[in-house]
Amino acid sequence: xxxxxxxxxxxxxxxxxxxxxxxxxxxxxxxxxxxxxxxxxxxxxxxxxxxxxxxxxxxxxxxxxxxxxxxxxxxxxxxxxxxxxxxxxxxxxxxxxxxxxxxxxxxxxxxxxxx
Amino acid sequence: xxxxxxxxxxxxxxxxxxxxxxxxxxxxxxxxxxxxxxxxxxxxxxxxxxxxxxxxxxxxxxxxxxxxxxxxxxxxxxxxxxxxxxxxxxxxxxxxxxxxxxxxxxxxxxxxx
Numbered sequence: 404x405x406x407x408x409x410x411x412x413x414x415x416x417x418x419x420x421x422x423x424x425x426x427x428x429x430x431x432x433x434x435x436x437x438x439x440x441x442x443x444x445x446x447x448x449x450x451x452x453x454x455x456x457x458x459x460x461x462x463x464x465x466x467x468x469x470x471x472x473x474x475x476x477x478x479x480x481x482x483x484x485x486x487x488x489x490x491x492x493x494x495x496x497x498x499x500x501x502x503x504x505x506x507x508x509x510x511x512x513x514x515x516x517x518x
Numbered sequence: 519x520x521x522x523x524x525x526x527x528x529x530x531x532x533x534x535x536x537x538x539x540x541x542x543x544x545x546x547x548x549x550x551x552x553x554x555x556x557x558x559x560x561x562x563x564x565x566x567x568x569x570x571x572x573x574x575x576x577x578x579x580x581x582x583x584x585x586x587x588x589x590x591x592x593x594x595x596x597x598x599x600x601x602x603x604x605x606x607x608x609x610x611x612x613x614x615x616x617x618x619x620x621x622x623x624x625x626x627x628x629x630x631x
Contacts (some may be wrong), residue, residue: 407561409589430609434617436618438619444623445522445623446562446621447621459618494561496561504567505529506564507564508550508564510560511559
C-alpha cells in the first residue's frame with residue numbers, strides 16, 4: 404500500500420505525559436501537513452513541511468507541540484505535558500509539492516485520548 | 519470565524535436518488551475546492567475537486583458545481599448508494615503558495631435502502 408500511514412492509530416495517555424506520533428507520506432510527495440480534528444468539527448491545520456523545512460505553524464500549535472521532518476521523508480509530531488484538551492484525532496496529509504492547486508491525501512489518523 | 523460553512527449537519531436520502539451537499543465560503547482568496555468523505559475512525563478520503571476557473575467538474579457519480587459569485591459549491595451524488603453513507607467535508611485553499619486546507623464542519627449523509 405502506497406498511501407499515507409500513521410502510527411500509532413490510537414494512544415491513551417495520562418495528563419502531563421509526552422506523546423509522539425509518526426507520519427509516513429506517499430513516497431514521492433514533498434509536502435506534508437498535520438491537522439487536528441475534534442468531535443463535530445472539520446480538520447484544522449496545524450503545520451506543514453516542504454521537504455524538511457517547516458514553512459508555517461498555526462496559532463493552534465502551542466509551545467508544547469513540536470513537529471519535525473528531519474530528512475524530508477517521515478515526520479513526527481510531539482506533544483509535551485499533554486492536557487485533556489489535546490484529546491483529538493491527529494491527521495497527516497501529503498501532496499506532491501510542486502505548487503499550485505494540489506490534492507492532499509490523508510492518512511488514517513492517530514486518535515489521542517488524554518486522561 | 520468560520521470561512522467554510524456546511525450549514526446542514528445531516529442529510530438523509532433514499533437509495534437511487536440524488537444527494538446534494540452544500541458548502542459556502544467567505545474568503546475571496548480561495549481558488550481550489552475539494553470534497554472529502556470520512557468514515558468513523560478513518561482519515562478523510564479525497565473525492566473530487568474543482569478549480570475556481572471552472573464551474574463544474576464530474577467524476578463518475580460525483581459532480582461538483584462552483585458558483586463563484588455566490589461563493590457557493592455543491593456536491594451531487596447520483597445515484598446514491600448505501601456505501602455513500604459517511605460524513606462529507608468541503609475544503610478550500612488559497613493560491614498563494616501554501617495549499618493548507620480550510621475545512622467545513624461536515625455533513626453526515628445517510629442513504630436509506
